[in-house]
Amino acid sequence: MNDKKAYPLRISAPVLDAMQRWADDELRSLNAQIEYVLREALRKNGRIKAESTKSATKD
Template sequence: MTKKKSFVLRLNPDDYEALERWAADDFRSINGQLEWLINKALKDAGRKSKKTPGSK
């Protein structure tokens, strides 16, 4: 399994609450929602690596 990086993210309270509601609507945790959002944005921008999981 690929090791995940962790980091601190600061959000204003209104954005956090909106993200929290969106995550709940999609039955995801906030962390899961952020991962999904980032992954989608990278794919949409054509910046997602074509590497298979676990490859270097």
């Protein structure tokens, strides 16, 4: 089951532009790229298990 929730995000224009360029390079949507970066940061800091990151796919 995919329990996605909408969340409004305020982000500076330069950060958003950089994330969009990165998403384009990785062939992901901007939303998928933001989620990927957050998930990887959580995994690296021991906040979620590594198995939780395997279900993600490129958009």
